[in-house]
Structure formats: C-alpha cells, structure tokens
Amino acid sequence: MPRPVRVVLLHGSQLSGAQWARYEALLGPDVDVVVPDLPAHGSRRGEPFTWEAALAVVGEAVEGGDPSVPVVxxxxxxxxxxxxxxxxEHPTRLAGLGLLGATAVPAGPGAALYRGIARLEGRLGVDRMSRALDRQFDTLLPDELAALIKEAGYGFDGIPAAWDGVMTRCRPSMLAAVTCPVLLVAGQFDQLRVDARRFARAARSARWVRSVTVHHGLHVFPLTHPHDTAAALWELVTAAREPASP
Structure with a gap:
C-alpha cells in the first residue's frame, strides 16, 4: 500500500475550504485532505483576522493528525x-510546500494593486461584492461547486488585515531555510506569478524546486483547472512518500 500523506490546503482570501471540494477525489486514496477555514472566512467568519491567529489555524491543521504521517x-x-x-517558522517540519498563485513580491506596484482592491471592496459593500462573486463563479465553475462556495459564504471583513500582513511580512527570503520540496504553481494569466523566479531562487535549501504553469489559467485556476492543479500537487505527494536522503 502507498504510504499515507496528509495534505493541508489553504484557501484564498474571501473564499473558504469549500474551494477544495473536488480535491479529495482528485488526490485519491491514502491522502488525508484537510481544508481549514482561515479566520474571518467560511465557518470562522465571526473571528477577526490576525496574522498570528491565521498561523495558529495552519499549525493546528498541520499537526492535527498522526505525527508519523508526512505533511504537505x-x-x-x-x-x-x-x-x-x-x-x-518550521523549515524542516514539512514533507512538501506548494504555493499556488502566490509568487508575486507583495511590495511596490503589487502592494498598491491590492490596497486599491481592498478600498474598492470597502466602497462597494458586502452585498454588491457578494453578487459580483456569485456571477463570476456561476460563469466559471460547475453548478455544484459554485453552489458550495456560495453556501459557505465570502469573507470580506478580514481582507484589509490579511493583505496588510502579506504586504508587510512576506518576501521570497522566507523560503531560504525550507528543506522540503517546493512547488510553485501559477495560472498562465495569473497576476501573482510575476516573481516566480525570485521565489525559486530564494528556496536554496529545498530538496528541489519546480515551477508549473497552468495553461489558460487565471488567478482562480485551482477552481477552474482542478485536474491540472492536482496533477502538479501529485509531485509533492509522491515526494512525501519517498524516504529522505541521508
């Protein structure tokens, strides 16, 4: 039997763990798929978003299973x-790390872009933003998945704090000491892919680093191109099952 692997999937801003609804079937048996909701999102919409609280949720998801099972x-x-x-903060703990649509250095023009988006959402209000996202997902996704995402609801309150944390804290250098395989995946038309090479170079301690482009993918490619995304993630699952080099 294949060695079990625990895969923790963290959703994007505004969404929830519902965005990964198809991935348990796509990743197959012997893969324990965990899809926590971040603070101010999904089932945690009533909780304020803080960087520390979000990292605590990640830690609970990573450490919540059998400690002998490798975690991606x-x-x-x-x-x-x-x-x-x-x-x-835990550079040797993981068996694999995957960054999807998260390889733009969040400073300079990129930071200005997201501050502008946050201000726009504040002006439009929750109802108009919800209707806009509903229309987007109705257009892009199968009916069943769109319904799941809409039922889980959108998290708007945490956006300013969440992206402020990203913009002030996150840089490619954070990958410098990470020892596990690192996979960088982005949609072909994903605005957050622009610095992928910088992130790849920064992961100098990783067992290996690979970059994958999902053809015709937008920033929401994990939802619109689940088979391509799962195929890329399978590299991390396979690596997690291999014994580490001495």
Missing part, C-alpha cells in the same frame, strides 16, 4: 503566503 502544506493566494510564512 499547500496554499492558494493568501493561503500560499500563509503557507510560506508557516514553513519559514
């Missing part, structure tokens, strides 16, 4: 930056 930590967008931050 994967995050999309906000979740990717949090995954990198957690890994930087």
């Amino acid at each position: 930590l994967v995050g999309h967008s906000l979740g990717g930056y949090l995954a990198m931050a957690w890994a930087s």
Whole structure:
C-alpha cells in the first residue's frame, strides 16, 4: 500500500475550504485532505483576522493528525503566503510546500494593486461584492461547486488585515531555510506569478524546486483547472512518500 500523506490546503482570501471540494477525489486514496477555514472566512467568519491567529489555524491543521504521517502544506493566494510564512517558522517540519498563485513580491506596484482592491471592496459593500462573486463563479465553475462556495459564504471583513500582513511580512527570503520540496504553481494569466523566479531562487535549501504553469489559467485556476492543479500537487505527494536522503 502507498504510504499515507496528509495534505493541508489553504484557501484564498474571501473564499473558504469549500474551494477544495473536488480535491479529495482528485488526490485519491491514502491522502488525508484537510481544508481549514482561515479566520474571518467560511465557518470562522465571526473571528477577526490576525496574522498570528491565521498561523495558529495552519499549525493546528498541520499537526492535527498522526505525527508519523508526512505533511504537505499547500496554499492558494493568501493561503500560499500563509503557507510560506508557516514553513519559514518550521523549515524542516514539512514533507512538501506548494504555493499556488502566490509568487508575486507583495511590495511596490503589487502592494498598491491590492490596497486599491481592498478600498474598492470597502466602497462597494458586502452585498454588491457578494453578487459580483456569485456571477463570476456561476460563469466559471460547475453548478455544484459554485453552489458550495456560495453556501459557505465570502469573507470580506478580514481582507484589509490579511493583505496588510502579506504586504508587510512576506518576501521570497522566507523560503531560504525550507528543506522540503517546493512547488510553485501559477495560472498562465495569473497576476501573482510575476516573481516566480525570485521565489525559486530564494528556496536554496529545498530538496528541489519546480515551477508549473497552468495553461489558460487565471488567478482562480485551482477552481477552474482542478485536474491540472492536482496533477502538479501529485509531485509533492509522491515526494512525501519517498524516504529522505541521508
């Protein structure tokens, strides 16, 4: 039998663990898929978002299973930056690290872009933003998945604090001491892929670093291209099952 692997999947901002609804089936048996909701999102919408609270949720998800089972930590967008931050504090703990749509240095023009988005969402209000996201997901996703995401709800309150944390704390250098394999995945048209090479170079202690482009993918490619994304993640699962080099 294949060695069991625990895969923790962290969602992007505004969304929830529901975004990963198809991944348990795609990753297959002997893979324990864990999809926590971050503070101010999904089932935790009533909790304020703080960087420390979010990292605590990540830690609980990573450490919540059998300690003998290797853990792969994967995050999309906000979740990717949090995954990198957690890994930087526990550089030898993981069997694999996947950053999806999270390889733009969040400073300079990129930071200005996200501050502008946060201000726009504040002006539009929750109802209009919810309707806009509903329309987007109705267009892009199968009906069943779109319904799951809408039912889980959107987390808007935590956006300013979440992206302020990303912009002030997260840099490629956080990967410097991480020893596990590192996988960088981005959509072909993903605005947060622009610094992938810098992130790859920064992961100088990693067992290996690989970059994957999901063709025709936007920033939401984990939702719209689940088979391509799961195929990329399978590299981390396979690596986690291999014995570490002496």
